[in-house]
Amino acid sequence: MAVRTHRTQQERSEQTREALLEATIGCLVELGYARTTVQEVCARAGVSRGAQQHHFTTKAELMTAALEHLFARLTRQVSEAAEGLPPGRERVTQGIDLLWEAYSGTLSTAAVELWVAARTDPELRERLRPVDRALGHATLQLYRDAAGDDLPEAELETLLLLSVNLVRGLALDAMIGGGAQRRARLLEEWKATVLDRYAAVAD
Template structure:
C-alpha cells in the first residue's frame, strides 16, 4: 500500500519571508516599468498579491520599502557576481573580466532602480535619509568583493583607487545607456579603461 503524499505546511516564518520577498520583487518591477513617480504602494501590493495590512507589517513607510528593495536586488546581484568571479583566471585577465562583471552588475535593473530612487531622494528627505546608508553599504560591499577577487599584488590604496574608479565609470555608463547612449561607444570606453588599468597598475604582470 502506497502512503499518500503528505504536504508540509509552511511555517509562519516561511510565509513571512515569502511575503517580504514578493513585496521587494514587485517594488523593483514597478520602479523599472513605471518609474518612482508612478509607483504606488497599492500597485506594489497588487503585483505581490499582498494586502496593505501585510505590507505595513513588513515596511511601515514607502521609503523603507523602496530602500529595502534596492538592497534586496543588490544582494542578489552580488551573489551572482561572487559565483562568476570565483571562476576567473588570475592576473591581467582576472582584472579585465572583473570589469566586465562589474558592468553587468551595475547596468540593467540595478542601475534603473537606483537612479529612480536617487532622483526622487533629491526632493524627498525621508527617502534620502533611508537610502544613504544603503548606498554606502552597496559601494563598500562591491569594493570588498573586488578587492578579494583582484588576484594581483597591489597595495590597498591602489586596489581601492582602481575599483572605485571602475565603479564610478560603470555607473556613469549605465546612466548613459538609460538616456540612449550607443552600445558601441560604451564598449569602446570600457576597453579603454581596461587598457589604462593594465598599463597603470599591472605593466609587468
C-alpha cells in the same frame, strides 16, 4: 515519516516580504519612482495593504529595502561568477566586465530612480545613504577577492571607485539612449588603462 505540507508562519512571512520586494523592483524599472505606488506594489505582489504595512511602514522603507534586496542578489551572482575567473591581469579586466553587467541592468535603473527622488525626499535620502555605502564596501570586497595581493590596497580602492563611477555613468548613458558601440569602446579603453596601472604597480 510524515511529509510536512504546510508552511510555517515564518516561511509565509518571508515569502510575503520577498514578493513585495520583487514587485517593488518591477514597478521601479517599468513605471519609475513617481508612478510606483504602494497600492500597485501590493497588487503585483498579491498582498494586502495590511500585510505590506506589517513589513514596511513607509514607502521609503519599502523602496530602500527593495534596493538592498536587489543588490544582495546581484552580489551573490557576481561573487559566484568571480570564483571562476583566471588569476592575474585577465581577472582584473574580467572583473570590470562583471561590474558593468551588475551595474548596467536592473540595479542601475532602480538606483537612479531612487536617487533622483531622494534629492527632494529627506526620508528616502537618509535611508539610501547607508545602502549606497554598503554597496560600495561590498563591491570593494569583491575586487579585493579578485585581485588578491597583486595590488596595494590604496591602488585597488582608487581603481575600483573610478570603475564604479565609470559604469554608473555609462549605465545612465544607456538609459537615455546613448550608443552601445561608444560604451563598449570606453569600457575597453578603461580596461587598457587599468592594465597599464596594474603593470606599473607590479613592476
